[in-house]
Amino acid sequence: MSTFQRARHWLQAHPLALDAALAAAVLACVVVASFTDPHGPHGPEWFTRVPHVSSLVLTSIGGLALVFRRRAPMVVLGATGLVATVELVTGDPRAPVAMCAVVALYTVAASTDRPTTWRVGLFTMTVLTAAAMLSGPLPWYAQENIGIFGWTGMAAAAGDAVRSRRAFVDAMRERAERAERTREEEARRRVAEERLRIARDLHDVVAHHIALVNVQAGVAAHVMDRRPDQAKEALAHVREASRSALNELRATVGLLRQSGDPEAPTEPAPGLDRLDELADTFRHAGLPVAVLRSPEAGGAGPLGGEEPGAARLPAAADLAAYRIIQEALTNVRKHAGPGAAAEVSVIQVGTRLEVTVLDNGTGPGGAPDHGEPTGSGEGGGHGLLGMRERVSALGGSCTAGPRYGGGFRVHAILPVTAGAHPAPAPAGGGA
Structure with missing residues (x-):
């Protein structure tokens, strides 16, 4: 197993560590973006502005809340949405704290049902977009405001798609397992029916021929001294009955042979x-x-x-x-x-x-x-x-x-x- 596969299995076994790593990555991206001016004379300029301390505090709160996004997705969405709204209203220059709410909205959409995703997604998009358009120094049609609308909508859609795919895969896996169980149960039922049928045949064969052997042996013992010819005839019937019993037992038990076994029975079943x-x-x-x-x-x-x-x-x-x-x-x-x-x-x-x-x-x-x-x-x-x-x-x-x-x-x-x-x-x- 490669190092990447071992790390993947470890992260799947420790989801909180994966969420902490994701929260750290989102926090780092938001902090770096906070020091970047997207409206420079020659395009985006890195580390040319300094955000307020309050913006960094709100960014840290939003990033820390993402650590618990899978344990309490709705609570984390509410916390990140609140700090994002506060930053959109008070921040100047504005920090992209709304990305924390975008990640939290994706988690909610991926872990709940579609009606909840629609309601929560529309509410989050409306609140954040309205706060961005109605406050701050930028006009309402600025690309940053439109970007908030687009990012929140994509987060809700992506989370819903992931949830649907997981549900589809789980349904296919359950259907395959159920089909496998059904095949096994059907195979066991057929084996039980075949065993019962063979047991009936064995009972019929043994009961019939052993009864005849018992009767003829009693006759032979009774007339052995006085009428030896009749005793010989009775013993001949005993030998014939025992031979017939062995042949039928061989034919019946031969049904249990595999296809490659030698000496498979060729005599048809009696009728x-x-x-x-x-x-x-x-x-x-x-x-x-x-x-x-x-x-x-x-x-x-x-x-x-x-x-x-x-x-x-x-x-x-x-x-x-x-x-x-x-x-x-x-x-x-x-x-x-x-x-x-x-x-x-x-x-x-x-x-x-x-x-x-x-x-x-x-x-x-x-x-x-x-x-x-x-x-x-x-x-x-x-x-x-x-x-x-x-x-x-x-x-x-x-x-x-x-x-x-x-x-x-x-x-x-x-x-x-x-x-x-x-x-x-x-x-x-x-x-």
């Missing part, structure tokens, strides 16, 4: 095209699942297979519908009790996709119970709450609760207006 595969995993675990899907809902009809002219759903709605069915069937398998069966229906009505999962279970204790709250989601697990949050994020609705006569019902409505278009018909036809 309703894998609904039959999802139902088969629960059927292998001992839960009968009936699937009904309308041709407009995208994918297969009641008998399976791709329907010609079916509409492809938007990716977000497709994934949400799959995860809702997965979570609902997982809850049925865990909480509906032995002998329960589930029905899944996916129907598109206009621009809405309706997903319904029903079961006839009575729960472990003989009463309908899915182990999770049916209301707001407080005080229980996170599965139903995660369903509602998924649907709410897409602008839909989700209800879940016991059925009349026994069992449980999950019903979700998803908007599917964006991105839907007819899928091409397969060459070989459906099943």
Whole structure:
């Protein structure tokens, strides 16, 4: 840092010292001008006249008052204006004490608002100019009198311009800081939403596959000694479920990778095209699942297979519908009790996709119970709450609760207006 920059920072940190230096400079200029005759035969003549002692005293008072110009600008303007008026009325030869009032007027204009600047500036210009024109040996149209009018007007205008520029710079800085804060808040909000979405996917994947692994492992342990073939089949289902869980976990966690990381996931997110595969995993675990899907809902009809002219759903709605069915069937398998069966229906009505999962279970204790709250989601697990949050994020609705006569019902409505278009018909036809 150069010497000039260090001095500048020091003066900014000590404004009173800067004002004292300015006051000393103004006082020196006024004193030198007091000894100068501007009307000499050959132009201005330096040190050819001697001002009165009273003029030097008034000059000293005006210069000393400028030291406190930023602490009390209006008081300093009043003091310098008073001594300048006294000097204009009594001084002969006249000393330019009015320059102290000019500096004080600039300070007032730079530190107040525009209406105050107009009022104070006009009052100061009027008083000083009138005192100069109506008193003293010079005629009213003398250049010294006109100069007082011009200097006071320029001081007020310059102070107002400086104040306006400072206000503009402060506003721009505040706007930039606010924009930066807004960008940071938006980035944090998006990160939080993405973390919540990934957490929901992880919950759905882990809850579904671990429930299946637990059931199949229990079956294998139960029939290991008496029916080893059935135990091997159950263990095969355990291995398949665990492999599927690892693949989906790898794909979900892979979303957190950076763009340059290796082994980025290439498998698309699951959707309703894998609904039959999802139902088969629960059927292998001992839960009968009936699937009904309308041709407009995208994918297969009641008998399976791709329907010609079916509409492809938007990716977000497709994934949400799959995860809702997965979570609902997982809850049925865990909480509906032995002998329960589930029905899944996916129907598109206009621009809405309706997903319904029903079961006839009575729960472990003989009463309908899915182990999770049916209301707001407080005080229980996170599965139903995660369903509602998924649907709410897409602008839909989700209800879940016991059925009349026994069992449980999950019903979700998803908007599917964006991105839907007819899928091409397969060459070989459906099943």
